[in-house]
Amino acid sequence: MRECLPIYAKLIREGEIRASNGSEALCLSWLLQRRVEEGSVVRIEELYPAPNLARVYEGPLQLLTEGWPTPLLKISGPPREAYAKLEWYNPFSFSIKDRTVYALLRSVEGERLVEVSSGNVAVAMGALGNVMGKRVKIYIPSAGSYVAPLLDVLGVEHQILDVTLTVEALEHLEKDIREGAVHPNQFNNDANFVAHVRTAAEADWQLAQVGKRPTHVVAGIGTSGHAAALGFYFGVKYGAKLIAVEPKDWIPGIRRVESGMKWIHWVDAAVVEVSLREAMEGVREFARRYGLLIGPSAGAVYAAYKRMEEEGVYLMVFPDNLLKYVPILDKLP
Structure with a gap:
């Protein structure tokens, strides 16, 4: 690709x-x-998006495809003007992973699917699998066990594994694949990256409505699909810089480059570290200033933006909100 x-x-x-x-x-x-x-x-x-202005939908998939664009919230004016794309407005997993999973499911054949996920992909694939008539099985690293009750509600088969990272769980898929299951492969399927070229075009269209062009894109890296795609799009169009945020220790939803990811190597990126403590400080500061409960990876993105000194227009991607993390909030700093 x-x-x-x-x-x-x-x-x-x-x-x-x-x-x-x-x-x-x-x-x-x-x-x-x-x-x-x-x-x-x-x-x-x-x-560019073509939203359903009446907001009356004939079926659940239209909630996704005709619900775009997700909101873009201005949080700061010059000299470091900033806009946050609020991806929890996607309807199935309340995260950016609805976009990823919808593209993944469209890209593969088969009615029985198997995937590994530590959170949002699990919920998105379970929900969209139900809507699109797929039988889904999810392997979950122990750190992502907080989503298991949501998968129970969705009726999705799942297994919690004694591993920390999603990539460590990949070997557990082999038996399912031998028995005929299809692995959409969020880590290596280029449909992930391509879906977010469309996300970038959507954000570009939104910013153009207010006469803005981003000079910097700040995004967390998990699979690196959305960060790399937005960095690619805005780098090509405006020469924007990609600030890719990785965890210094552990932050739900993002991981370190050396753990293995594909698309971040397709683009130029400045990789910055944020600790879990800094991310949660960002979550609390944002909630108290703007009244919005952003998720830990969004808190990491916000914390990274706050460090930036270059003037310009910053586009941040907030992948999800805080609500699905309530079961583990008392374990976070």
């Missing part, structure tokens, strides 16, 4: 592209989620 990046870059930079051969048409089909014919012209506007 990496061969598609120059094609996407031309579309982002120039606003349109002609699919001059079959390979280009295939790359554009993947991005636009429809068949693109060789020789046809694709315009960037097709990636």
Whole structure:
């Protein structure tokens, strides 16, 4: 899929592209989620959101696809102007992972799926699996056990493992795969990255409504799908810098680059460390200033932004809110 990046870059930079051969048409089909014919012209506007203004939906999937864009909240003016994209407005897992999982499920065949997740992907895949007629099994590292009650409500088969990181749980999928289950593979399936090129276009459209162009993108890295895609899009279009946030110790939903991730290596990024204590201080400060209960990884993103000294327009991605972490709040600093 990496061969598609120059094609996407031309579309982002120039606003349109002609699919001059079959390979280009295939790359554009993947991005636009429809068949693109060789020789046809694709315009960037097709990636912009088309919200359902009446907010009346014929089915649950439309809550997702016609519910975009998620809100963009201005939290600071110049000289370090900042906007936060509130991804808990996605309806199934109340997180950015609804976008990821929807793209993953569209990219694979099969009715029986197996995945590993420490939290949001588990809930999103369970919920969307129900909606899309898939039977889902989730392996959960011990640190993500707080989502097990939600999976019980969804009727999703799951198993909690005595490992810390999601990537350590991958070997447990082998038996299920031998027995015919399909692994959508949030860590390696390029549908993850491509989904968030669309997320970036959505945020770009929103910022354009208020005459803004981001100079910096601040995002946490878990699989690195959304951080890398936003860094790619805004780097190509405006030369924006990507600030990729990793945990100094442990923060739910994000991990360190050396634990193994694919897409962060496709882009230029300044990687910064944030501790769990700093992240939770960010959560509390944001709640007391803006009244919003952001999740720990969003707290880490906010903490990283607060350290920044360069002037400009900052786009932050807040992946989820705090509510699903209530069972472990007393264990967090």
